[in-house]
Amino acid sequence: MLSAFRSALTTPDLRKKILFTLGIVAVYRLGATIPSPGVSYPAVQQCIADVSSGANSSVYSLINLFSGGALLQLSIFALGIMPYITSSIIVQLLTVVIPRFEQLKKEGQSGQAKLTQYTRYLTIALGILQATGIVALADRGQLFQGCTQDIIPGDSVFDLSLIVIVMTAGTAVIMWLGEQVTERGVGNGMSLLIFASIAARIPAEGANILNNPEGGPLIFTGVCIFGLAIIASVVFVEQGQRRIPVQYAKRMVGRRMYGGTSTYLPLKVNQAGVIPVIFGSSLLYLPQLVSQLVGTESGAVQQFVQTYLVDQSNPVHILLYVGLIIFFTYFYVGITFNPDERADEMKKFGGFIPGIRPGRPTAEYLNHVLSRITLPGSLYLGLIAVLPNFFLGITGSGQNQNFPFGGTAVLIMVGVGLDTVKQIESQLMQRNYEGFLR
Numbered sequence: 001m002l003s004a005f006r007s008a009l010t011t012p013d014l015r016k017k018i019l020f021t022l023g024i025v026a027v028y029r030l031g032a033t034i035p036s037p038g039v040s041y042p043a044v045q046q047c048i049a050d051v052s053s054g055a056n057s058s059v060y061s062l063i064n065l066f067s068g069g070a071l072l073q074l075s076i077f078a079l080g081i082m083p084y085i086t087s088s089i090i091v092q093l094l095t096v097v098i099p100r101f102e103q104l105k106k107e108g109q110s111g112q113a114k115l116t117q118y119t120r121y122l123t124i125a126l127g128i129l130q131a132t133g134i135v136a137l138a139d140r141g142q143l144f145q146g147c148t149q150d151i152i153p154g155d156s157v158f159d160l161s162l163i164v165i166v167m168t169a170g171t172a173v174i175m176w177l178g179e180q181v182t183e184r185g186v187g188n189g190m191s192l193l194i195f196a197s198i199a200a201r202i203p204a205e206g207a208n209i210l211n212n213p214e215g216g217p218l219i220f221t222g223v224c225i226f227g228l229a230i231i232a233s234v235v236f237v238e239q240g241q242r243r244i245p246v247q248y249a250k251r252m253v254g255r256r257m258y259g260g261t262s263t264y265l266p267l268k269v270n271q272a273g274v275i276p277v278i279f280g281s282s283l284l285y286l287p288q289l290v291s292q293l294v295g296t297e298s299g300a301v302q303q304f305v306q307t308y309l310v311d312q313s314n315p316v317h318i319l320l321y322v323g324l325i326i327f328f329t330y331f332y333v334g335i336t337f338n339p340d341e342r343a344d345e346m347k348k349f350g351g352f353i354p355g356i357r358p359g360r361p362t363a364e365y366l367n368h369v370l371s372r373i374t375l376p377g378s379l380y381l382g383l384i385a386v387l388p389n390f391f392l393g394i395t396g397s398g399q400n401q402n403f404p405f406g407g408t409a410v411l412i413m414v415g416v417g418l419d420t421v422k423q424i425e426s427q428l429m430q431r432n433y434e435g436f437l438r
Contacts, residue, residue, distance in 0.1 A: 007428055014186075014427055021185035024177050025196045031077040031173070032070035032197070036166045038159045039074045039138075043149035048072060070197075074138060074151070074163070076170040079130055081178065081193050083171050087122035089275065091115055096335045120175065127171035131164040186427075187420035195416040198409045227410075230384070234414045237380050240269040242373055244366070249350045265342070267370060270377045272332040274411045277385045279332075280324035281408065284309055284317070322382035329378035339366035384411060 009015050035041045071078045095101040095115075104111035137143040138151050139160060152159065174193065181189030210220045243264040287305045308316040343363035345351075352358045356365045385408065 008424055011428075014424070017184065017186045018424075021181050021187070021192065024181050024185065024189070025192065028077065028174065028177055028193055029196060029200060031170065032075050032080075032200075033073070034076050036074050036076050036078065036163045038152060038154055038163050040149070040151055040153055041073075043151050044073055047144040047149050047151065071134065072143070074134070076166050077174055078134065078167050079127055079171045079174075080197060081174055081190055083126040083130060084119070084123045084175050084178070084190060085194075085278070086126055087119050089278075090122060091119045093335065123175055124168060124172060127168040128164065131167035131171075134167070135160050135163050187416070187423050191412075191416040192420065194412055195420075198413055201409075230387070230410055231414060234384065234410055235418065237269055237377075238414060238418060242267045242269070242369060244369065245354055246346060246351050247354055249352070265366075267373055268377075269373055270380060271337060271370070271374065272329045272377065272381070274381075274408060274415060275332050276325045276328035276378070276381055277408050277411060279328040280321055280385070283324055284321060318386050321386055325382040325385055326378040329381060330374055333370065333374050337370060339363040339370065342366055381411070 008018065035044070070080060091101070095105050101115065101118075104114050107114075134143065135152070139155055141151075143151070152163070175190075178189035178193050181187070181192055183189075185192075206220065206223075209223055210217065243266055246263050246265050248261050248263070287309050308314055309320075312318075340363045343359060343366060346353075346362060347358040353362055353365060356362050
């Protein structure tokens with residue numbers, strides 16, 4: 001593996017791509033530390049130090065995770081990549097609902113460019129909404145529960161609007177940086193920026209576990225061993241797939257013979273990726289977000305939300321979280337993988353599954369296999385997502401999102417890492433070098 005890294009760095013064009021990607025990541029992390037104009041940086045740091053547990057239990061902890069801690073510091077890149085992720089998911093869902101979007105998806109590269117443009121517009125709109133909500137909570141002193149520091153000294157409309165504009169502009173810059181990495185670097189730019197954000201929080205969370213008076217070095221060592229076991233298990237499942245054999249019939253085109261080859265259709269065990277976990281987390285955050293914006297501090301509804309939806313160690317929260325993940329896994333797989341379209345494409349090019357008639361029987365067979373695979377995939381996602389909930393006491397925090405080796409973080413990091421390594425390996429293979437996996 002070290003020789004493969006050496007080969008990648010000694011190849012001029014590949015080395016240039018890797019260095020360009022690292023430079024973009026460095027710029028992204030630098031922007032995450034620069035505070036927005038009008039925000040008192042010492043007051044923010046004091047609030048984070050005083051009420052770290054309250055900050056970690058914020059409804060924005062998922063966005064804070066994807067921004068690498070930039071959200072709670074109210075930096076220029078405070079929103080991170082979350083608005084783009086949300087807009088991409090919305091546009092992808094709308095392709096099933098709106099016929100115009102479905103037609104654009106089938107038009108190929110030109111249609112995809114149009115959908116990308118719609119995604120950018122929606123990203124800016126969502127950035128404005130999220131920035132407005134964050135600034136409103138910070139101005140009302142509800143971003144950090146229990147902190148009396150004046151985070152935004154100037155509370156005029158101009159000062160608040162300036163912060164919203166800067167945060168929204170930061171989201172647009174992040175979107176541009178990610179697209180530059182995708183075009184001129186290595187791997188998917190947006191995914192790599194998320195990877196860098198999550199990885200930037202690991203040292204701080206590891207320090208919290210190490211400095212926890214209840215465990216200390218012993219618990220820290222156990223968490224590291226436990227984390228390596230989780231990563232190995234996630235890599236094993238993420239690489240798992242059901243390969244359905246496909247045979248293409250021979251056909252004459254002019255004087256040439258085409259077809260007659262055997263291939264396979266890969267169906268991954270985790271066909272939905274990390275999207276169901278993000279959907280489930282976001283949906284569970286909505287009641288707490290609404291209660292904070294409304295400002296109700298008492299009552300039966302507020303007590304129910306705090307007890308059963310906010311407390312992640314509560315059995316009701318865990319069961320509800322797993323149920324949402326299973327539901328969204330089936331839902332997302334159902335809209336992203338269409339067995340009828342796959343069967344029509346195979347029939348169009350003369351392909352068939354041995355023992356299965358082309359057309360409708362092929363679609364029914366694919367649907368049957370996909371439903372059998374989706375169940376263990378959804379259970380796997382639910383288990384990985386809620387596993388850190390049982391270890392909240394040793395992390396010194398109140399959110400499983402901050403656990404270094406579990407939940408959304410490990411799923412994204414492993415998935416992005418595998419995808420990036422595969423892309424580097426494929427470029428090495430084109431130059432007759434040995435890959436990372438021998």
